[in-house]
Amino acid sequence: MIESQPTEIVTLDRLKDAVRIKWAAHARLVQIGCTKTAEDQYEINYSFDENLKFSNLRIVVNPATDRVPSISDIYWNAFFYENEVHDLFGITIEGMAIDFKGNFYRMAVKHPFAAPAGQKKS
Amino acid sequence: MSKRTIIPFGPQHPVLPEPLHLDLVVEDEIVVEAVPSIGFIHRGLEKLVEKKDFNEFVYVAERICGICSCIHGMTYCQGVEEIMNLQVPGRAKYLRTIWGEFSRIHSHLLWLGLAADAFGFESLFMHSWRIREKILDIIEETTGGRVIFGTSKVGGVRRDVTNERLKEISVLLKTYAGEIKEVTDIFLNDNSVKHRLCGVGVLSKDDALMLGAVGPMLRASGVAQDMRKLGYAAYNDIPVEPIIDQSGDCYGRCVVRIKEVFQAIDIIQRAVDKIPDGPIDMKVTGFPNGEFFARTEQPRGEVIYYIRGNGTKHLQRMRVRTPTFANLPAILKVIPGCSVADIPILLLTIDPCISCTER
């Protein structure tokens, strides 16, 4: 085991408070990444690093009904990741510091990562 | 009284062969705001995990970026090994460390050359790359590729190097260190270099941390964070002290990178002294089931591989966060207040690699 990576699952409305605690502890925002776990169920991981101690906040959302609040008013650099999550997965994120409105990546397909997996290589 | 104008920077710009576009809002000669736009070369490599099985994907991971190729492959393998609970043989770990440090030397020499080119010191650029060529020769000899090493695989490495050859390389590096020093001393002492780098784009310690900067960018601002401290590969036995600089400007980033070149040489020599004998790989059975965030220190900074397997031969999700992605917001914050002429070199000091940023 290289390092332990505790993951705390938070609800959407508690997300910003949890992030504020991280900010107060001077944690560095390492990444925000989304994973599609099932149809209409997406996990978003917010990873932080406090002096080489890694930790995660995780929210589980349904893009059809949930609107994720942006944390870019706390961690300014989060808008990069949030635009990425929005472009690739089609998750609505509100209040990003710079909103590229779906033009962060120039792609032929809209929200490619939300599409079902392509046909498998035989 | 001054009027605001917008100057587009990129996507094609002589200083950077990769497409990064900035809209620079300028007042007179001073930039007041920069609006980035990337996304010209999104390749969708992360989506490819659904088509390639997890062993094959090593080849894709190695090709996410040309310059950090070795460490990309290694990080991916580490992540999968961690999920599958594989204990990689010691020799493989040491070889990974040695090749990883070689890629750091060649990447930093490449950057030094590009930086010299960006501030118009052509001959220094050529000298940096002349020495880089010798490092590339060692890499090609030991791995078979010049920049795409192709040595990583889940469960170990694909090639071995004899102990005698490693010893010779270690001696060879000592002579190269002298040559590198001759060139890097110019970076550190020459007036014209200092004139272009000192005091440009200062990033304070707090800003660097809270804007999520990584790698030499973060360390040049005085934050001692280096993922090698986590002790992956052989860094457990070969402790690394992060190299920091307090200035936070372009010159500081240059100094950090130069010192890291010599640190890398030192690490290789220590690793060669300690490398254990034994097998270089192990048999891998079964499929990964679980998740892990693999973190390693690339020449450009911390890279993150989020790997999630669901017990089949295809991974469910693989996400890469490359160092440039993390460094771009930080550089955007330091651009306001700089003069237009400083933007190219300022951007270059994060060692941008856009194609791996967008994957």
Place this chain on the structure above:
Amino acid sequence: MSLFAFTKTVLGSMVSKPATRMYPFEVREAFPGTRGSIAIEIEKCIYCTLCARKCPTSAIVVNKAARSWEIDRLRCISCRACVEACPKDCLSQLTSYSPAVAIKGGKDFFHHPAPKVAAAPGAAPAQG
């Protein structure tokens, strides 16, 4: 001092040999381990298609019925997976890269047809 930091290097460059080569006339020698293009000894091949299945870029197409083995040089990434997979050891990796081509998708240009009559020994295998 700092004004003349570069002087030593400049003087050194004046008296030393050039660091570059006159390329077409003087070709750099490849290392024995360099991963170059893939070569096949077609007479040893048993058309088991293992190499084609292992190839991450699907550069190899093996047709068992037609007894043909072809490689698309432009797809090949010289990863050596096919060489490691081949049970007959008939694939090898050269240290030189494949020559430049003018047409993309030149799969047919690298066709290695098998001898027409399998029993005829000594039939010259086609080279590519």
